[in-house]
Amino acid sequence: MIALRNLSRRFESSDGSVIQALDSVNIEIGRHEFVSLVGPSGCGKSTLLRLIAGLLPPSSGEVEVGGEIVTTPRVDTGLVFQSPTLLPWASIEENLLFPLRMLHRPVDAAARQTASELLELVGLGGCAYKRPSELSGGMQQRAAICRALMHDPETLLMDEPFGALDALTREEMSLELLRICAERPKTVVFVTHSIVEAVLLSDRVVVMSAGPGQVQEIIEIPMPRPRTFSMERKNDFQDRVEHIRGLIFGKPAVA
């Protein structure tokens, strides 16, 4: 479904030196698979996401999505960022309709129906006509996820979507995301700083290292779905978290 082949990306910094953000990354992601990217700051996680989204061209190598080489943004991807980035002047419903307007798709009764169903799905049923500023941070991020789902994309690209939320809301939102993905299966590429979150949500976790950004190891998480917080107490869950922590901080995998 998504294939990254020998993907590299360099940036030129303002003093003329070249930064190798990503170096020969090879990852294959299956249809409706949930894959997390974890790693230290500067390992190129966000760059990788933007390459898959077609927002950045690769320096070398290629990104293939659904059998096509990505050269421009694809209309079958939905993006969610760390901040909700809702339009502050528009109602929540208008914010959800924003992708359709950008894509020149009809904004009709059916579109509004889709919007209200999505809002219902994330528990924002009564908020369609509110302004973003009237919603809490968690609620705004839910609306942002709904917005990304409005045009029913195949792939959901999420760049630390819960990074700006408080710990409680964060836990609540991660299960919420799994529930959404169970109802409307999507291929998800999920960038996060939280190892526990990555293990809890993902089918596979890609651990990256910095300078240059490379894939260090890809870890399978064969736990059954639906996932619950109680799984976090299981030994194999903890072993995987410890293993990833060891990879990132360079400590022995098992203490």
Next chain:
Amino acid sequence: MFFDLPVYLLPAPSVIWEASLEKPGTLLGHTVVTLRTVLLGFFASVLISLPLAVVITSSQWLANVIYPLLVLTQSIPKVALAPILVIALGANELTRTVVTFLVAFFPLVIAVATGLMTAPKELIELGRSYRGSAWQIIVRIKLPYAIPMIFSGLKVAVTLSVVGAVVAEFVNADAGLGYYIVTSTAFFETPLAFSALIILSFMGVLLFQLVCILERRLFPWSAGAGGQLIA
């Protein structure tokens, strides 16, 4: 002793009021003429500043070309330029509009350009991810984000338009409040000059308030966001 000042130096408010009532038609006529120049110059500033700011913010190269020219037009004293413009363009409304425009447009361009750059980078990425054209991204994302800044620019520009129109009338006019101040002071009719001055101040305040009302009516979220600092 302050009350012994001669009328030609500093007329009492009552004297100004009486002098104004003696010639209401004349003052109204001059007010209408000046208001016309103010509005023409102001609308010219809006019509030119908005596209100019869009151009400046859309390309670094164009910004590098246009910015120095803009700053240059600002460093030229408009009072000195006005008589030269009269020779080039003639003693007419066009010249007065151009002078008003030159005084008023610069802060507007800067405000709009600054406003267009306030949209969050991620939102622009989101727009691009839906294959939005540059035009769509300007209209649907950047311009709405710029509204509070655009309106603070408009508030500065509308008051400067009054200044610009008076400067234009000082050097080139046979009517208008600026012209009226020049002629009445020439005959030491200071009370009349003061009435013109007071009308000009009120004109500035009223136009400023009109822009504020327009903002509140059209973009209530903008007036609530940052506009109140100024309004």
